[in-house]
Every structure is written in C-alpha cells, then in structure tokens.
Amino acid sequence: MYKIKYFSNLSIKDLNTFRVDLTAKKIIFIKNIKSLIYILQICKLYQIPHLILGEGSNVLFLKNYQGIIIVNRIKGIKIVEKSNNWLLHVFSGEKWHDLVKYTLNLGILGLENSALIPGCIGSAAIQNIGAYGLEFKDVCHYVDVMSFKNNSIIRMNKNSCKFSYRNSIFKNQYYSECVVIAVGIKLSKKWQPLIFSELENHMKPKFISAHQIFNIVSKIRTKNLPNLKKIGNAGSFFKNPIIKKKHAEKLICLYNIPYYPQSDGLIKISGGWLIEHCNLKNIQIGDAAIYQKKKLILINKKKATPQEILQLAQIIYRHVLKKFNIHLEPEVDFIGSIKKIKTSDLFTLKNKKIIY
Known part of the structure; x- marks a missing residue:
C-alpha cells in the first residue's frame, strides 16, 4: 500500500x-x-x-x-510573507543546518547564530537546541505533533511546549505519547544581530551582516568541535549545570569558575570547566575519551562500545559530584534494547553496576 x-x-x-x-x-x-x-x-x-x-x-x-x-525523512518547507514577519512551516525530517542556509540565501534572516548545529527539525524542538545566544524557543511559533493514540495532529503554541535549557515537554511528559511532525518558525523582517563574545572580535566595522555571522559561527564550530564524519560524538554530552545562587557563590569564592546569572535568579556554571578541574584530562576508557578542545563532549575515537562511553560519562559524573557537589545532567538520550532508559538509572555517586 x-x-x-x-x-x-x-x-x-x-x-x-x-x-x-x-x-x-x-x-x-x-x-x-x-x-x-x-x-x-x-x-x-x-x-x-x-x-x-x-x-x-x-x-x-x-x-x-x-x-x-x-x-x-518527512520533508518540506512552506514560507508565508507577512508585513512584519516571515512565517515558516517546516517538516520534522528537514536538517536544521540546511534550513539555516536555505533561509539565509532567501534573505530571511534570524537563524544564522545556529549554523552547523547537527540534527533534524524534530529534534530542534525536542531539545530546544541553541548556540551563541539563540535558542529554538526564541524563533518558535508552534509545534505540530501527532498523537500515538489516535493519529490526530495537534498544534501546540510556544508557551505550551515548556521550553527550557535543552529541554521541552516533548523530551519528558510527551516522549512516549506523540511525535513531532512539523514546526512553525516566526522571523522578524527587522533583523538585529545577536552579538556574542567571540563575534565582537570580528566586528570591524561595527556593522555586521547575517551572512558574516553565519560564516563566523561556522568557522568557530568547525575549529572547536569534532568533525562528525571523522570522530563519533553527540555534541555536548552533559549540559552546563544551572544551580542555586547560594551554592554558586560558595564555588565562586573557592574557584575562579566561569558563571552566568540567569533571569530567574539561578546561576549557570561552565560544565566544561568543572570537568577540566577534576584532573580527568587524559582519562580514556577503550576508545571513549573526552574531547580536549571542549570538555563537555565525549568522543568515540574509533571503535568505542556504548558501555565504554557510558562508563566514561559515569566516572566524570561522580568526580564532579564529589568535588563540586554538582549533578551533571546528560544532554543525550540513552536507548536500551526496547526503550529509552532513565538517566537516574544510569548515574549515581556510588559505583553501581552499569544498568542498561
């Protein structure tokens, strides 16, 4: 059929x-x-x-x-022009980076800071992907999902998606209930550059175009991140932890630790810095290792088994927890023989047997 x-x-x-x-x-x-x-x-x-x-x-x-x-591999992009905005309807099987290039070439600006983020549109919504000051939630208009129960397609507005740092309702409550079919993206015609620290070094003169930002971001990511075609990895394995202000103040007093105050009063801490200062620089389990240019990334150098990658991640988790009293939260999803495995079943301070 x-x-x-x-x-x-x-x-x-x-x-x-x-x-x-x-x-x-x-x-x-x-x-x-x-x-x-x-x-x-x-x-x-x-x-x-x-x-x-x-x-x-x-x-x-x-x-x-x-x-x-x-x-x-459900693909397709529909664009509607409004007086002040561009409205995009993008099916979930499209690649995110391809969308960034496509819109930029059409003169539709606003996605350039997220150049070279791997993955498809569906995962962009699930993970609330982001880089260099831009997150998916910032451009999201709606998400269309299909219910597993009756195959009906429901449109969820941005506020219903419960977006947070690398998280959404689709990664948690709705994970086993629906699938992302398409997303709606809203981009203003009044484009303003999103400035980030690395970009300031390139702002000569002060004006910078969206194409220049795209090229700069692509250059930075190519230089600092492992090539997916050569080195197996899933990007940042752990999230940058967000902790309470009181806890952060204690750490800041003890260490020269990079931190970023959040709008809700919490403090984001550099997860890469935590790993680097746990004396884990040269640790390697089989072919599983920490990427030296970006410590949040775990890599498969050649033929690492999933158990080796997981064991390395568990060692990092335990060391950071013991030294800084911070629980590193994995960004990746763990898939067992028939279903997704809860992170809490895999990561603990105690040296438990690996569960999968």
Whole structure:
C-alpha cells in the first residue's frame, strides 16, 4: 500500500552520530505522514517496540535495538510573507543546518547564530537546541505533533511546549505519547544581530551582516568541535549545570569558575570547566575519551562500545559530584534494547553496576 524502504538486522552505525556499531531488528525510512501512521499502527497492533529517529545526533544506543527504528525523512518547507514577519512551516525530517542556509540565501534572516548545529527539525524542538545566544524557543511559533493514540495532529503554541535549557515537554511528559511532525518558525523582517563574545572580535566595522555571522559561527564550530564524519560524538554530552545562587557563590569564592546569572535568579556554571578541574584530562576508557578542545563532549575515537562511553560519562559524573557537589545532567538520550532508559538509572555517586 505504501512505498516504504526498510532493512532487517542491519548495523545502525550510520544512523547515530556516536557511530556505535549495534544493530536493529528492522530499520524503516518514511517520507510522508501516511507511511508513519501505517507503521505506528502495525507497531501498536503487534506491540512492537519502536523508536523514531532523525539524524541520531543526540542519542547513545546501549544495546542492539530489538524493535523498529523509524527514520524520519518527512520533508518540506512552506514560507508565508507577512508585513512584519516571515512565517515558516517546516517538516520534522528537514536538517536544521540546511534550513539555516536555505533561509539565509532567501534573505530571511534570524537563524544564522545556529549554523552547523547537527540534527533534524524534530529534534530542534525536542531539545530546544541553541548556540551563541539563540535558542529554538526564541524563533518558535508552534509545534505540530501527532498523537500515538489516535493519529490526530495537534498544534501546540510556544508557551505550551515548556521550553527550557535543552529541554521541552516533548523530551519528558510527551516522549512516549506523540511525535513531532512539523514546526512553525516566526522571523522578524527587522533583523538585529545577536552579538556574542567571540563575534565582537570580528566586528570591524561595527556593522555586521547575517551572512558574516553565519560564516563566523561556522568557522568557530568547525575549529572547536569534532568533525562528525571523522570522530563519533553527540555534541555536548552533559549540559552546563544551572544551580542555586547560594551554592554558586560558595564555588565562586573557592574557584575562579566561569558563571552566568540567569533571569530567574539561578546561576549557570561552565560544565566544561568543572570537568577540566577534576584532573580527568587524559582519562580514556577503550576508545571513549573526552574531547580536549571542549570538555563537555565525549568522543568515540574509533571503535568505542556504548558501555565504554557510558562508563566514561559515569566516572566524570561522580568526580564532579564529589568535588563540586554538582549533578551533571546528560544532554543525550540513552536507548536500551526496547526503550529509552532513565538517566537516574544510569548515574549515581556510588559505583553501581552499569544498568542498561
């Protein structure tokens, strides 16, 4: 009935940016909503575990997946011009960086600070991606999701999505209830550059264009981040922790620690600095290591197993907790043999046996 491309018992190495070499019972590529509904109905009828994946840029598979991996390739971009804004409707299988380039070339400005962020549009909403002063929530107008219960598509406005730092309602409460189908993005025609510290060094003269920002961000990210085509990684493995002001003040008194006051009175601390000052510079578990240019990133140097990557992450977590009394929160999702694994089951101060 539907033209669906699928494979059985194949490696998922090319479907996750960590490039862990595991397998899935079945891998299915879908290009339209009807095909997605059809596959989800089969999974529901026969109680088959399933996982919807974009570029696999924010997951760590811990075991061979004993279900169906549905690879989202639902694409399309619709643009409506208003007197003061551009309204974009973007389907979730589009790549984020491709959207940034596409809009910039059309003279639709506002996404340039997020150049070269990996992943698809769906994960942009789920993770509330961000870089250099811009987060997805800043440009989000709405998110269209499809319910797993009745396949109905619901439009959620920005305020209903509960966006926070690298988080949303789709990463938590709605994770097993719906799938992101498309997002609405609203960009003002009155463009103003978002200035960040590294950008100030390039502002000669004071005026800077969106294209220049795009090029500068791309250059910085290319220089400082591992090449996904050569080194397996999922970007920042841990979030920069956000802690209470009283706790932060104690740390600031003891250490010359980078910190960033938040609008809600909390303090964001540099997670990379915490890791660097735990004497973990040269630690390596098998082929799993800390990326030296950016300590929040864990890398698969060649043939790291998921257990090696997880063990390295657990060691980092315990050291930071013991020294600074800060719980580093993983940014990645952990996928077991049939479902997502809770972070709380994997990270603890005690040297527990790895659970997956």
